[in-house]
Amino acid sequence: MDNSLIIALDFANGSEVRHFLKPFSGRQLFVKVGMELYYREGPSIIHLLKESGHRIFLDLKLHDIPNTVKSAMKGLARLDCDLVNVHAAGGKEMMQAALEGLEAGTDAGRKRPACIAVTQLTSTSEEQMNNEQLIPVSLKESVLHYASLTKEAGLDGVVCSAWEAASIREKLGPAFYTVTPGIRMKSDSVGDQKRVATPEFARNAGVTSIVVGRSITRAADPLKSYQQWLESWKGVQL
Numbered sequence: 001m002d003n004s005l006i007i008a009l010d011f012a013n014g015s016e017v018r019h020f021l022k023p024f025s026g027r028q029l030f031v032k033v034g035m036e037l038y039y040r041e042g043p044s045i046i047h048l049l050k051e052s053g054h055r056i057f058l059d060l061k062l063h064d065i066p067n068t069v070k071s072a073m074k075g076l077a078r079l080d081c082d083l084v085n086v087h088a089a090g091g092k093e094m095m096q097a098a099l100e101g102l103e104a105g106t107d108a109g110r111k112r113p114a115c116i117a118v119t120q121l122t123s124t125s126e127e128q129m130n131n132e133q134l135i136p137v138s139l140k141e142s143v144l145h146y147a148s149l150t151k152e153a154g155l156d157g158v159v160c161s162a163w164e165a166a167s168i169r170e171k172l173g174p175a176f177y178t179v180t181p182g183i184r185m186k187s188d189s190v191g192d193q194k195r196v197a198t199p200e201f202a203r204n205a206g207v208t209s210i211v212v213g214r215s216i217t218r219a220a221d222p223l224k225s226y227q228q229w230l231e232s233w234k235g236v237q238l
C-alpha cells in the first residue's frame with residue numbers, strides 16, 4: 001500500500017481497459033476500478049485484472065444502512081481485492097458493519113481487503129460543504145472529524161485530499177492510510193476536482209498513496225506519462 005501510485009481505470013468497458021493496459025504488459029500495477037467500469041462489467045473485470053497480477057482498489061464508496069453494507073461487503077470480499085471503501089458519512093455503525101461483512105466474506109487463512117472511508121470528496125470545496133451539506137466548520141475540521149471516526153470504527157484509513165493528509169498523519173499516526181485523489185501536474189487541467197495538489201506536495205505531506213486518473217489514462221502516451229508520474233511521486237529518476 002505504501003507509496004503506491006494507483007491508476008484510476010475510469011473507462012466505459014473492459015475492451016477500453018484492455019486497450020489501455022496493452023503497453024503496460026508484464027508490469028504489475030495498482031489499479032482502481034470505480035463505479036463506471038464495475039457497473040458495466042461486474043466481477044469479470046476484477047478477475048481479468050487479477051489474472052494479470054495487478055493490485056486492485058475497488059472504489060464503490062458504499063453508503064447505506066449498516067445491514068445492507070455488511071451484506072454487500074460480504075459479497076465483495078469474495079472478489080479478493082486489495083482495497084475497498086465506504087463513505088464515512090454513513091457513520092461509525094455502518095463502517096463497523098462494513099468490516100464485519102469483509103471479515104465474514106474472507107476465506108479462513110486469507111487477509112481481508114483493507115477498508116478505507118471517503119471523508120469529503122476531493123471535488124467538494126469548503127463553500128459547497130458549508131452551503132449544501134450544511135456542515136458549519138472548516139473543510140479540514142470536517143475531514144479530520146471523519147478520519148477520527150473512521151479510525152474509531154477500526155478501518156484502515158481514509159480517502160482525503162493531499163491538503164489534509166499531514167494533519168491526519170499527525171493526529172492518527174503513520175500506519176493509518178491516507179489515499180489521495182485530486183492529484184495533478186501543474187500543467188494539467190483540474191476538471192471537476194476542487195482540492196488538487198501536485199505529486200511532490202503529496203509526497204512531502206506524507207501521503208500513503210496517490211490516485212491518478214485522467215492525467216494518465218487520457219495522455220497521448222499513457223506508459224510514458226505513467227513513468228513521468230512515478231518519477232515525480234517517488235522523487236527520483238527511474
Ligand SMILES: O=c1ccn([C@@H]2O[C@H](COP(=O)(O)O)[C@@H](O)[C@H]2O)c(=O)[nH]1
Binds near residue numbers: 034121123215
Ligand atoms: O474524493 C474522491 C474520491 C474518489 N475519487 C476518484 O479518484 C479518481 C480521480 O480521477 P482523476 O481523473 O485523476 O480526477 C476518480 O476515479 C474518482 O472517482 C476522487 O477523485 N475523489
